[in-house]
Amino acid sequence: MKNLSNEPCLIARSLALVGDAWSMLIMRDANAGLTRFDDFRKSLGIAPTMLTGRLSALTEEGLLAKRRYSERPPRDEYVLTEAGRDLLPVLFSIGAWGRKHRGGGKVTRFFDAETGTEIDPVTIDRATGAAVGTRPIRIAAPE
Amino acid sequence: MKNLSNEPCLIARSLALVGDAWSMLIMRDANAGLTRFDDFRKSLGIAPTMLTGRLSALTEEGLLAKRRYSERPPRDEYVLTEAGRDLLPVLFSIGAWGRKHRGGGKVTRFFDAETGTEIDPVTIDRATGAAVGTRPIRIAAPE
């Protein structure tokens, strides 16, 4: 796949980083609190070569940051940056699609820790308050 | 990558279909109004073998539907299903992340066709009204 990071479309640009399932799942796990190589590896069942590559790419792109948590032996973990945390709405909107269209059987669910209500994500346009997809959209190419 | 469609996590299940950049970009273009093989091919610069494979998979999974638009010569186009249209919020939330974190240079922008205001997507929890990520979350594994 060609490099998407200089496309005018911001969706394409984002997919340059996070447009593969492993990266998305790593970011999901990172947002769930995982930080260590072996935690990711066990959670995902990913080959270590793959994981090394993905973690380096995500770190380089600023979604994760490497933090040393032990000097002896030298050990690093991967913590979310702000950009990484900002992926949470993306993950939730993907999850909401899944609940609607692939929702059978046993599923992991998410609750607001304070109110205890199940989280029901909707993506709205802050300008109009309307849910995205309920009103016609005009696309403007640059220039 | 192993098959994700039976994972308990709905994010993972969704990524089984749409967890690669080509599929996402096809769905983006389909939501922008493209329907024909050659339109997708030219828009994306994708190899035809790839495109055939992705379109079949997306059709099989119910995100697109094949519709015959000419009997002689026999010609099919790919139209969005409801499930495909429901991906629009996902695409917009990805785009919103891109605008915030990869927003430099010339970018394609989206406007509300009626009000003319630029669309500014936020993913909120319908239950609490709060933006996803601003409140603590509790994860509940099945059973």
Next chain:
DNA sequence: GTGACTTACTATTGTTTTCATAGTAACTCA
């Protein structure tokens, strides 16, 4: 201080996917 264990990887080697390009089938149109 020796052996078992932990953690974060790298090396290696097949297999699978992807990519680019060319070609084909079934037409239409001038």
Next chain:
DNA sequence: TGAGTTACTATGAAAACAATAGTAAGTCAC
């Protein structure tokens, strides 16, 4: 009849992926 359109399929090389084993730098138990 010959060029053009559209939706593909065929082919081979290049790249990515996956499984497994191994390594580096330690700690811990006895």
